[in-house]
Amino acid sequence: MDLTKQTQDVLTRIFKVYKKRIKDGKSIDESVEFSFNFQYNDEVLSKMNPDNVEHALRELQEAGAIKRYVDGEFELTDSAIKDMENRFKGVAKGFLDIASKFIP
Numbered sequence: 709m710d711l712t713k714q715t716q717d718v719l720t721r722i723f724k725v726y727k728k729r730i731k732d733g734k735s736i737d738e739s740v741e742f743s744f745n746f747q748y749n750d751e752v753l754s755k756m757n758p759d760n761v762e763h764a765l766r767e768l769q770e771a772g773a774i775k776r777y778v779d780g781e782f783e784l785t786d787s788a789i790k791d792m793e794n795r796f797k798g799v800a801k802g803f804l805d806i807a808s809k810f811i812p
Contacts, residue, residue: 709771709791718764719773721752723792726784740789744780 729739747753768774773788
């Protein structure tokens, strides 16, 4: 998924909220749903310029990372979840590869 840096930051925040919901015992179906005012109530996104968050949400929709509804709610898509899970695995693998070079 090819996204701007700011949009990637917004997606990372949405993904972290999703993962916390799963960890807290919510179902996947519940965890992927976000209310219309999520960006205003979220501790991280609420500190960003609302127009920039809206721009990022439009970019995420165009990329297929979220599905937006007319009422402003949105849903994190399976493809975005897979992309984020693979991205975190790639970062961890890269770190381990670098660290292993320093172990005799």
